[in-house]
Amino acid sequence: MRTLIIFSSSHGTTEKAAQLLKKQLNGEVELINLKKLSNPPLTDYDSVILGSSIYAGSVKSKVKQFIKQNQKSLMTKHLGLFLCCMFEGEKAEQQFETTYPKELREHSKANGLFGGEFMVSKMNFIERQIVKKVAGVTSDVSKINVEEIERFAKKLNA
Template sequence: MKTAIIYATSRGTTEKAAQILCKELQGDITLINLKKEKSIDLAHYQGIILGSSIHAGMVQGKMKKFIKAHEKELHSKQLGLFICCMFEEERARQQFELAYPEHLRTSAIASGMFGGEFDFTKMNFFERFIVKKVDKNATDISTLSEVEIKKFAKIFKECITTV
């Protein structure tokens, strides 16, 4: 099955997650960065995985626009959804629910919350200021979970082979 992993990233964490996911899924997988690709024809793909980072509680604007433009077509695909964020458990679940419309979440065969990263070298002054204001001891940190990515890949592969 031909699958596209379509993602929106600002500092590279979601791209890193998408690349790990691509290796786990194997097969005919295309990685598509919404920052670089303007026009995407979903007709070539049976499986679609959407992934986005979360900033200030919001999904990337490019992902919102993509979903709005392709909402109908996404329902006809084997769909997977993931986010990269710094929250865990219930707060991560809340951000996931805000990131994707309910009708897509309920039709998705796999969903995941992969963790996130703070890399101060990739942040601008304002972003560093906000993060340090919220967390006085803020330092570079990664909670990106290969375990969660592998779990997502396993579920996605199992679901597409039973269809």
Template sequence: MKTAIIFSSTHGTTEKASQLLREHLQGEVDVIDLKKCSNLSLSGYNSIILGSSIYAGSVKSKLKQFVKQNQIDLATKKLGLFLCCMYEGDKANKQFETAYPLELRKLSVSNGLFGGEFILSNLNFLERKIIKMIDGVTSDVTKLDLDGIKKFADKFNAYTA
């Protein structure tokens, strides 16, 4: 069993979540950053996990493009989907629904909302101002859901064992 965690991240939180997730998955796992890999073949993988952050209200364009180009192949794999975002509850669920096409959400054996982070040193001046204005954040905030990552992995492992 070979799994690929394929992600797109703006400031590193989704990459961090992908690495944490890898630690809980069974079998051989590759973690692939879409920024660094342009021609990715899914043929060597039995299962695929897709992850992205929300940036300026939208899922990363590299992930959108990857999903669009590979939707038929993705439908033939064991699939997991996750999202890193600062919202919780209904707002987070709405972002998840917007991030991934319904067809993939229906096929996914494990879905996750892993929380998010505002690491101010990773943000540019304008981003810091916007976050302060919208969310009132003036220092680093970490809401990464480690328990949620483990639960996602446990459910995914149960389907791919």
């Protein structure tokens, strides 16, 4: 089985989660960052996994654009969807629902909330000020949920 993990990442957290996921999946797995290739072809893949982060309270625009251009094709694939965000519980679920259309969420074989990070060391001045004010964070914080990534991979491998 050939799998394509497509993601968009501001400071590398979603890419890190995609790399961790890749190690857990069976078969041939390829990673594509939408910053480098905005509309990769899906025809050669049996499975497609789409991942995004929440940045400044919103999903990455490249992910929104990709979904808009490829939703019909995604509905023909073995699909997985994941989100990296710092919220947990109901707030994280709301962000997931806002990120991915209902039709894709219902079609996907695995949906995952992989946690998130505040990589203050990679942020510009304005980003650091916003994170400090909104979340009270002044240094790097990682809450990547490795167990959730493993659970997600097991669902897709089944």
